[in-house]
Amino acid sequence: MVVHTTKGRVRGVTLTASTGKQVDAWLGIPYAQKPIGPLRFRHPRPPDRWDHGHDSHILNTTQLPNSCVQIIDTLFGDFPGSTMWNPNTPVSEDCLYMNVVVPRPRPKQAAVMVWIFGGGFYSGTSTLDVYDHRTLVAEENVILVSMQYRVASLGFLYFDTAEVPGNAGLFDQMMALQWVHDNIAAFGGNPRNVTLFGESAGAVSVSLHLLSPLSRNLFSQAIMQSGSPTAPWAIISRDESILRGLRLAEAMGCPHNRSEIAEATECLRRMNASDLVENEWGTLGICEFPFVPIVDGTFLDDHPHRSLATKNFKKTNILMGSNTEEGYFFIFYHLTELFRNEENVYVNRDEFLQAVRELNPYVNNVARQAIVFEYTDWLNPDDPIRNRDALDKMVGDYQFTCNVNELAHRYADTGNNVYMYLFKHRSLSNPWPSWTGVMHGDEISYVFGEPLDPNKSFQPAEIELSRRMMRYWANFAKTGNPSVSEDGTWTATYWPVHTAYGREFLTLDVNSTATGRGPRLKQCAFWEKDLPQLLSSTSTPQPSPPPPAKDICASSATLQSPGSATLLLLLATLCPLLATLWPLLATLWSSLATLSSTSLQASSWSLLASSSPILTTLWPLHATLWPLPASLWPLHATLWPSLATTLVATHHLPHRSTMPSIY
Structure with a gap:
């Protein structure tokens, strides 16, 4: 259980998966120096050796590591549907550690899967119960690695200085990937076969590594669940990021003028870390998170839209997809009075129109009316159920589904193998109201094999779906094709390649292996083509004098x-x-x-x-x-x-570079 790494020896622990199989785990391996004191906000630095030249010193890595400092969700009290995402280990700035879980007996040259957690870049931890690595490792004979990375202002504050260079959380991830490249062979893994996978902000992170000239060569292929680099919430401009940092400084009682960046930095470094993350949230729209990645010219050398348009990304196999009801989870937190956490929630026509306004605060009236028109069921415009569900689709399409589709199409266009899914199963034990359907993040438990736990109340069909999804994910990591196993055998269901012309996807559901096209091609055409063209055609430069x-x-x-x-x-x-x-x-x-x-x-x-x-x-x-x-x-x-035929001209949100933002 002792393994030699480049910084010293580490001792692991043997654990038992819920299925009864055993795995070996090394939990809390340091991959960077503690980002505290003068290192707060800075890019990570490699750790010092812990043996100090003494071979007899072995680092015990047998306990789950700290979670990075973040806010705790208390909106719904102890409701398990929300608390399941809260940190389950102590929060601390001393959090740059990683976990390695290996099947028994120890493999040789095994495929490596690196999990990057989500949480809007303001929260999250690799140690959540829903991410339990043991079952996937034991059942599919892969090595699973995960890392903690800094979130919120501690991970993404940006002042355009060497002291606060921005994207620190992404550089944390990259340093962890470098650690995998340098050390995973000692654990039985193949450093030349590393697959990144993540969900939500984790999927955005994975996609940004595909674009980054610094990290794209540290892995082989990628899986992205409900996230892509062109998600409206994934990137903000440098000016907007600086402005948010100065607002945080003002909230903390620090110097907050543009000419006082050095003083603001020094003041923010002295502040309690928990106080910082508690004061980040101003008046933000739905899916708008205070501190997120920027195009810094280093990790990212261009905006994701341009990188995709110019084909400046890693050419490799990708697997990606989304869920059928991506929007509800976020609407719960943004329209708390209208969307109550209970059954029998309905939305009348006036409430629908008001919700569209609140969920689209940065667009002009013509755009808003177009959105209303697109998402109204004109056969039943007053139907309170259809109005409620339309709000979910409106948010889910724009924030998640359509930009996931866009990345898949861009990759398919360049001849890469793309495999796309639509997850459609709602667990019978789901604690959220039944009308919420298959929400953001619901697929994660099936990827990690939670339904196989006999202590959980999953149905046989759900266990089979989880086994099928674990096999797809592991096959993709091993062979680059979810349908083909390492020994060359094929799964019972063939997963079609997503092509630029066919746009094929596989449905992931119990008792269903249907394929389709899209998904939601009509609605995504509205966001990506119709709405921008409408705004362009109704925009006229002002003559002088008019x-x-x-x-x-x-x-x-x-x-x-x-x-x-x-x-x-x-x-x-x-x-x-x-x-x-x-x-x-x-x-x-x-x-x-x-x-x-x-x-x-x-x-x-x-x-x-x-x-x-x-x-x-x-x-x-x-x-x-x-x-x-x-x-x-x-x-x-x-x-x-x-x-005279021109009626309106569009407004542009200062920190957005493409479509008007819904958040």
């Missing part, structure tokens, strides 16, 4: 009040009318512009206005344009009919 009526029509882009939809309809009616009146206005203008007396101008305008209330509205705008030469108006008269 025609008065153009000002009115274009100003509808900025309408955000509750009555905006009504005003948009009014403008849609007025603008064609103004286009018709424009030749008359141009003629009158030429006459009025020759008048030198302001009183004559005003009296002429009053006479004109008395015949048209519409022109009364235009008076303040025309009053500023009297000096314009009359010769310009024929040109405006020519342009106006086309300009």
Whole structure:
């Protein structure tokens, strides 16, 4: 049970899986120096040797390591559906440790699977019960490795300095991957066959390693469950990240001006770590997490969208997918009064429209109305169940399913083998209300073999589904194909390759091996193509100076009040009318512009206005344009009919680079 590593010897422990099989485990191996004191916020540093040159010293690695400092979820009290994600080991800044679990007897050149936990980059730990490594290792004869990495501001604060360089949590992961590369052979693993797998923020992390020029050569292939690098919540701009850091400094009573970065850093280093993570949360939207990765120019050399477009990523096999109800888990935490943790929750039409507004705070009215139109069942627009479920699909599509699809399509386009799934089974023992369906994270227990535990209340069909999924995941790690085992035998169900033209996926469900296309191709086309095209087609650059009526029509882009939809309809009616009146206005203008007396101008305008209330509205705008030469108006008269058809211009959230964000 003693293994030699590059930093010294470690002693492990033999454990028994729930199925009765034994495995060997080394728990809490240090892979970096303690990130405390002056090392807080910095990239990790390699650990010192622990034997200090004395071969007799062996490090005991027999206890689960600390979890990194994070907030604890208390919203639903001791409800197991939420507390299952809270840390189950003490939280500490001293947390950069990893775990290695190996089958017995010790294998040689075994496939290695490295798990990266999720939690929105603000929470999570590799030690959760639902991630219990023992069953997957014992049943599938793979080596399973996991690491703790820093989360929240301690892992992702960014000030664009050497002291606070950002992405520290990703560099933690990369140092752990380097440790695997250097040491896993001593445990019986094959360093040339390492598969990363993760869920949610863990899946985003895996995908960022696919893009990173620094870490992409430290592993072979990747599995991503409900996450991709183009998820709206995965990346924020550097400016936005600095701004959030300064807001945190202000909340902690530290210097918080842009010119005081050094002082803010020193002050934040002195603060209690738990106080830091408790003060990170300001007014954020759904799925918006305070401190997340950035394009730092080092770990990431370009934005994920551009990296994918230019094919700047690791070319390898990938397996990925999502669940049918990805949105509900997050809606619970964002609309707590409407979405209660109980049965018989319904959403009427007014509540649906208000929820769409609250879940889409950064888009303009045209975009919001388009979203309402896309997710309304127009055969039953007042159906409270369909309205409730539509909100789940709206959030789930945009935040998870569609960007997972996008990555799969990009990879398939470049000729890589892509295997895609849609997880559709709801466990009978699921503690959440029945209407929540198959939520974000529900597949994890099946990947790690929890249904095989005889002390848990899973049904035989669920046990079979878990065995099938463990085999798929392990086969992929061993051979690059979930359908093909190490000995060349095929699974009973063939998992089709996801192609750019067919977009095939396999359904993961009890008593079902159906295949499909997509998933949710229509809805994803809305987010990825229709909505951006709508906003682009309704966006017109402001001419300088603009025609008065153009000002009115274009100003509808900025309408955000509750009555905006009504005003948009009014403008849609007025603008064609103004286009018709424009030749008359141009003629009158030429006459009025020759008048030198302001009183004559005003009296002429009053006479004109008395015949048209519409022109009364235009008076303040025309009053500023009297000096314009009359010769310009024929040109405006020519342009106006086309300009008048444009009603709105899109708003862009400063730290978003692509679509308007739902969160």
